Structure formats: structure tokens, C-alpha cells
Amino acid sequence: MVAELVPLPPPLVGCMDALDQILDSMPTDGYADLDPATQRGAVERLRRLRARLTAQELAAVRALDAGLGDRARTGELLAHGFGRDKFEADRTVRVAKTLSSAPLTEDALASGELAETQAAVIAGAMADLPGTVTQQQREACETTLIADARRFPIKDLRRRALRISDVFRQPAEAARDEDEALRLRERRAWTRTEMWMVDDKDGTWRFGGRLPELQAEMLKSSLDAIAAPRRRHLTAEQERDQDELTYAQRMGRAFTGILEHLPADKLPTAGGTPALITVNIDLSDLQSQVGAATLTTGTRVSSGELRRIACTQGIMPMVFSGTSLPLDMGRSKRLFTPAQRIAQARRDLGCVTPGCEAPPGWCEGHHWREDWAQGGTTNIDDGASLCSLHHHQAHDQDWQFRLAADGTIEIKKPRGIWQRNHRWRP
Structure with a gap:
């Protein structure tokens, strides 16, 4: 009887077989029994x-x-x-x-x-x-x-x-x-710069991409300035909020803040149409502060979110009557001008919320006297400086504002009393 000859595997394949056998003999739970110095050496x-x-x-x-x-x-x-x-x-x-x-x-x-x-x-x-x-x-x-x-x-x-x-x-x-x-x-x-966006259909979008180094450094520097942990000292409330957020969450919120403050009127136009978002909402829903609004793309947002972002963002509100006829397609002068923001900053010296130390550069202009949905105007005395966190709360909790005789903005929160931010003023 002639024995069948079995060819040997190539040397490299034989080496990989040996490696597999060695790894099979190395239990992954064995490192816990080693002392720290040996563990570090093993890593x-x-x-x-x-x-x-x-x-x-x-x-x-x-x-x-x-x-x-x-x-x-x-x-x-x-x-x-x-x-x-x-x-x-x-x-x-x-x-x-x-x-x-x-x-x-x-x-x-x-x-x-x-x-x-x-x-x-x-x-x-x-x-x-x-x-x-x-x-x-x-x-x-x-x-x-x-x-x-x-x-x-x-x-x-x-x-x-x-x-x-x-x-x-x-x-x-x-x-x-x-x-x-x-x-x-x-x-x-x-040539490798790109970006993609995916609607997850749950109220959030995922996005990613690749940026040139310079522009990426510019973006990261801007986000870090907004999301930096040093902002945690502003108020006890903000400190709790910072403690609950991861670095990635803080950066994500910082990015949304940058997007909300993009100068939409300065962006390129497509076919003569400005890069503005049109928001449609019924007048009764807007005035009663209930109901939802619809973006041009069909996305639905709450009326509260619409009122908040309308204070600072270049969106165009399109208010409809009960018969779906447009009543108001926005006002030409709804956003505070840079000069008005400077004047408000000199008056308020930062966020007007009692106890908040956010400086003017972190603040947004808030229509406090009369909401733009109710026909409010955009004058210096109609605006108050609020940081992003307290701007959200002012709309969500329906804060009350007033201008005191000495020119200081005072706030009354629900079930609270009139208070002011006691900053030192020259």
C-alpha cells in the first residue's frame, strides 16, 4: 500500500497556526491575578x-x-x-x-x-x-x-x-x-473634505465628515470656548447641568448654539431665495402658546421652541389664519442690530438672570416686553440680555420682565418675586 502524501502548509501558514494555538492557551481573565507592575508590562x-x-x-x-x-x-x-x-x-x-x-x-x-x-x-x-x-x-x-x-x-x-x-x-x-x-x-x-447628514426620524440627526486641519481647528476652538468646563461656575443650576453632561454632550450643545447664531442674511442665495427657514404656524396656536409649527421641509417644532429661536435666528415666521391664509410673513426688523446689542450689553453687563455671571459675549437678545408673535417691536428697551440656558428657561417657564426706574431689567419667575442681577455698576 502506498501512503498518500499530504503537502505541508507554507511556513507562514504554519506560523499562524502556531499563533492561534498560543492565543488559545492565554485566558483573558488571567490578567486580574497579576500585580499592577506586571499588568502594566503586559499591556x-x-x-x-x-x-x-x-x-x-x-x-x-x-x-x-x-x-x-x-x-x-x-x-x-x-x-x-x-x-x-x-x-x-x-x-x-x-x-x-x-x-x-x-x-x-x-x-x-x-x-x-x-x-x-x-x-x-x-x-x-x-x-x-x-x-x-x-x-x-x-x-x-x-x-x-x-x-x-x-x-x-x-x-x-x-x-x-x-x-x-x-x-x-x-x-x-x-x-x-x-x-x-x-x-x-x-x-x-x-479634495477629501466632505460632510453627510442622516435623519434618524426620532427628532435627531446624525452627521459626520472630514474637514481640513485649519477649519477643523477653528471649529473646535469655537466649540471649546462655548463648552469649556470653566463655564460651570456661573450658577449652581448651570453647575448641576454641566455635571450631568459628558464632554461630547457639551460640545453637541455648543454646536447647536453656533448654528442658531449663524447670520442667515449673510449666507449665499440660491436662485435669489435667501437661506432662511420659513416657519408656518396658525395665529391662534402662536398666541395661545400651544400647538406646533411646520418648517418648509415639513419638520414639526413646538411653538415654544419657535418663539425662543425667533429672538435670535434668521427665520421667517409665516402666520396663518384659520382659513390657511397668510396673515404675517415676518417683519423686516425683528432681530436686534449689532448697535442695539452693544447698547443692551452696556446696560445689562451680561445675563440679567439673578445670580448668573455670563458675560455679554455669551448672551442673546430676548424680546421681553412683548413677544414678536404678539406684534412686539425691536427697540433697545424691548430687549434683555440672556445666556442660552436662561433664554430657554425664560420661554419654557414664561418668565416676566420689567424695566426698573434705574434702567435695570428685573425678572419674576413663576411663583417667585421680582429680582435683579446685583452686578457692581460704576
Whole structure:
């Protein structure tokens, strides 16, 4: 009888089989029995092992892509694999191909000296080097960046990579190289800029996208200024509100505040139509403060939310009679002008709510004397400065306002007494 010959698996496949067996013998609940120092060492060692495995994965992806000859197809194949999506798969293919221009970096990743993010930054910098750079200069650049990765955080490593040509150029020439690299990166960023929005049909929308670095920094700086934890000291009520919110929730509320204060009358027009939201509501519902309003898009909002946002936002109220005929299509001068807001700020010195320390820059103009729905005018004495939180409460709780003889706005909350914000006034 002739024994059947069974071919041995390729060495790489045999190694992966051995890795599977080793991982099968490593219980995930065993780390709890280790002392803290050993636990920390285990985390660091596992991170290095993950980097080594990542190098193997990227090498396999590059080989697969070379065999297929089509990056888009490679990304699609990977996207249907283990827990991937198309964006991550395309990025993996891109990094794998870029590493081919940085052999020292790939070796450092395979040995666990670099993390994947560090290797991607270095490989990207090497790929962007001009063709006039000699092989010796390339090796010097790559060696320098690998050494820098051991002492710089990833953000500083990216900045260092932009100036890598100073390894072989004079400072002035390196500065020109950096400027050209930044121009190239900015052009690439604009081509990748995008945004998407999805209506979840539950009163909220999800959105995401990608912004160029400069504009993203501008947005984050604006949001941080509004959502910063230092605002928690304003009142005990606001401090409780801040304690209940996560950082992401505070940033989300800050973003809604920015949207509500966009100068809609300054936005581009489409076909001669201003970028304004039209809100339709029956007169009886508006005056009785019950019922809902309808946006041009069909979205329904409460009458209270409509009255609040109408104090500051460039929306056009369209009030209907009982026979669905338009009675009022907004007033040309409904929003407070910058000059009026400055005058109110000098009078109120910030939010007029008793105990609130919000400065004028955080406040909005509120029609307190007579709501715009009831025919109120937009004069300095008709407005009061309220921060966003208390502006919401003033509409939701139907606060009462009055102008005292000394020119100070006073407030009376439901079941309360007349009070004022006792700021020091010169």
C-alpha cells in the first residue's frame, strides 16, 4: 500500500497556526491575578506584539494588492472581511503600499519598535520626498524619524516629518520644502473634505465628515470656548447641568448654539431665495402658546421652541389664519442690530438672570416686553440680555420682565418675586 502524501502548509501558514494555538492557551481573565507592575508590562508588551502582527498584515495586504492590481478591488475584498468597513479597508491598503517606500520603518514596525500610527506618518513622509533625494539622504531621513518617534508624541512627529528635509538641506531650503509639503497636504485635504447628514426620524440627526486641519481647528476652538468646563461656575443650576453632561454632550450643545447664531442674511442665495427657514404656524396656536409649527421641509417644532429661536435666528415666521391664509410673513426688523446689542450689553453687563455671571459675549437678545408673535417691536428697551440656558428657561417657564426706574431689567419667575442681577455698576 502506498501512503498518500499530504503537502505541508507554507511556513507562514504554519506560523499562524502556531499563533492561534498560543492565543488559545492565554485566558483573558488571567490578567486580574497579576500585580499592577506586571499588568502594566503586559499591556506594553501586548501593544508591541500587536504592532508586529500589524506589520505582517500590511505585508500580506500589499502582496494581495499587487496580485489583484486594483486598490479599489482590494479595499472591497477587505471590507467584506473580519469586522471591516470600506473606509478602514482602503486606509489599510494605502498604508500598506506606502510602507514599500520605507523599508526601515516596516522593519521597525515588524520588530515592535513602532506603532502603526507612527509607521504610517514616517512612511507618508518618505513617500513625499522629491525624486532628487539620494538613497543615502532617504536613509538618513528615515533613520532620524524612527529615532524621533521614540521621544515625540504622534502630533509632534507629524510636525517633525514636515521638516524632515532639514536633515540634508540648509534651513532656508528646508523651510521652503515644508511650505511646499503643507501646500500639497492642504490641496489633498480639500479634495477629501466632505460632510453627510442622516435623519434618524426620532427628532435627531446624525452627521459626520472630514474637514481640513485649519477649519477643523477653528471649529473646535469655537466649540471649546462655548463648552469649556470653566463655564460651570456661573450658577449652581448651570453647575448641576454641566455635571450631568459628558464632554461630547457639551460640545453637541455648543454646536447647536453656533448654528442658531449663524447670520442667515449673510449666507449665499440660491436662485435669489435667501437661506432662511420659513416657519408656518396658525395665529391662534402662536398666541395661545400651544400647538406646533411646520418648517418648509415639513419638520414639526413646538411653538415654544419657535418663539425662543425667533429672538435670535434668521427665520421667517409665516402666520396663518384659520382659513390657511397668510396673515404675517415676518417683519423686516425683528432681530436686534449689532448697535442695539452693544447698547443692551452696556446696560445689562451680561445675563440679567439673578445670580448668573455670563458675560455679554455669551448672551442673546430676548424680546421681553412683548413677544414678536404678539406684534412686539425691536427697540433697545424691548430687549434683555440672556445666556442660552436662561433664554430657554425664560420661554419654557414664561418668565416676566420689567424695566426698573434705574434702567435695570428685573425678572419674576413663576411663583417667585421680582429680582435683579446685583452686578457692581460704576
